[in-house]
Amino acid sequence: MAIQKEKNKLIQKQERAASLNYGNRPGWKSKEASQKWIFILMATIPAFGGYLLFTLYPNLLSVYYALLDWDGIREPKFVGIQNFIVMFEDPFVWRALKNNVLYGVIVPPFVIVVSILLSYILVYKSYRMNAVYKVLFFFPNVLSVVAVALLWAFIYDGSFGILNAGLKLVGIDVGNYYWLGEKSTAMWAIIPPTVWWAVGFYFVIFMNAMVGIPKSLYEAAILEGASHRQRLVQITFPLLMPIIRVSAIFLMLSMFKGFENILILTNGGPSGSTNVIGLYMFNIAFGTGNHNYGYASAIGMFLFVILVLAKLLIDKLTAGRDAEY
């Protein structure tokens, strides 16, 4: 018995030694391990290298640039936090930020609500033309922001725009009113093109998410006499909440970062009433005034902080509202 025990111990010892001794491992195992590492490296290095080179490195550089007085041509001058001090005293920054907040608070809820409603209708109402509607709703998102902005600039044109013509048809004659040319309406006029463009994308996301919700939940609700509104609010919304949260974050970020449509529709005017922080930053770096990469980078840093705060705010507002099935 004792001999058998000793034999077993010896065998175990040998096996352990064999497993630890890399050189003694069978060839196919070694090949498998190295192939695994090669595959991991090949799969990650291009993406990670690209991320390091084109995202992380420029972002870190812009942290450094934010501490410089530099126009991109002359020798940079280190100014410490001076750019940040100037920024907090800059009334144009706060005006732009106010416009961003308005834009960021109105557009995301609109886009999400309209996208969910359209998705709900197409998923749960079996129209014969469903496929056509899907393409139709998604179509604006296929267009570039520039094309969408130009299209809406024509819609809003005071002399030839279809908006004024349409209003006239229903008895509201606004004359040659230029919706983008008045401070009181310009910012509001920018919102519909943005919503129209973004709905196409989020509509597809929500529709696919809705298809994944088990039909049995709705069937049970119908049996208990739930209306469409109750099903939407009490089943669909809670189950979509994780996707709504992510969509809200993406939309909020793009509302703060993006400015292409505003650049084309109003160029920040009239009198700066549609200027947003991204456009202001862009003009400081590349506009018609003195170029100041340092100051623009400082605004970029500030924008980064705002975006992180916005993300945290959305997380907090939507926390604990998820449901699972």
Add this chain to the structure above:
Amino acid sequence: MSLKQGMRKTGFQFVLISLLIVGLLSACAGGNNTGGNGNAGSGQQENVNPESSSNSGADSSTGVYAENGLSKEEKVTLKLAFWENGGGREWIDHAIETFTAKFPNVTFDVTYSPTIETIIATKIAANNDSDMYDIFSTSIAGEGIHQSLAAAKKIEPQDDLWDRKTYDSDKTLREQQSGVYEGTGSIEGVMYSLPTTQSVTGLFFDKNLFEEKGWNQNPRTWSEFVELVDTIKADGLTPITYPGKYPAYLNFSFGLAQQYSIAEANGKLDEFNDVYRNYKHPYFTREETKQLYNHIYELGKKGAFPNGVAALTHTQSQMQLLQGQAAMASTGEWVQNEMKESTPNGFQWGFMLVPMTENPDDTKYHMSYTQGGHYIWAAKPELNKQWAKEFIVWLWNLDVQSLVAEKGGSLPVRNDFMNSPELVDKLQDAPKAVMEYMKNNQVKGASFSRDGVVSDINADRANTIVTEMLNDVALGRLDPAATLQEADDLLKKAIESVK
């Protein structure tokens, strides 16, 4: 497969991957270390030493061009960034074609774009000498960028070219110029570009419409001008249109030139010139500035500018003129070429400047843009820079200048062209109207160029608030006084901060 073989294979794969990564990184980090041979656009610039080029000329009398002493053998490719504006590209293509026919060792790699400034600005920011253009348009966005380029010695001075003879005459450029020398911008007294065309801005209109309505085509005093505006308004047209989306377009007719007119009338021309050129304070609350903006405000209250002007692009505002909704447009003589596809039959271009004073004999100023200028990148090989300069001189040839007039719709820069009735006849209607106005009035040109720059953020803020108020003032909604005071306070801060 033995362990040894497996290891060898793995090692080979590792080396291969490492090479791939190194290749990727080095491709991305090419940057400033790329030598002359790495320059794709100037790949044949192996002999870039000026001594070598002069030596080759000394070795053989047939090895150099008699006109400029440059080698016939050394091949050069010039990378040119051309601003394809309302004047089109026909004239520059002709210049390149004739130049390369005359000097076959020189070839061009041209980038044309209506928004060339964005490409140039990006390349300047990248600061990669081999990737940069040899010759590039001076049309670059950014108020202080020209001064910064000069201060950093990134661009080559071109003063010496004024004393070069044109290729088709015995006269120098200085002798041949039609008054553009004075209007050519300089930085700290040095000229870094030479004009190849000139543009004049002001108010353009349809002569036929003015004749039909019996409107005054040449108001000589402010009162006469206001009367004209009232008459047009009473006839149901918008008197003046401009693209308010870019409010600075209004300055083409109500801007610095008008401030110069007021200054001269008040006997303060030199003083104003000094304040403007050298960024002195006060500027926005000077009489010349206040009077200019008060005049715009006065017109605004009369409804002289279109409602919703802030939404108009320059095409939309010019279409208002062509479609008879507005009587005059604030633009430059390039408008005819720019709008040639949309101009209705029977439209004949007319031109006027806005008189600012009540004395009909006072001098009227116009903004003179010496255009078509090109910078030469200073860090390029010497031979490239020499050929770049030769090409700039070539642009002054009479055949090129004729095309500038005929196809580009601009005013040429040579006086023998401007003094020849036969050649002047080649001008398009809009530039002809400008010349006719100049013949009938006491007119001088002014340019935007400044000797220095105040890079403080408050200087930008001052300009921004004045630009932003422009539409409101032009619509008669805002008295400019308070904003001008605010702008001057900001300018004062800016000037003090850089002292």
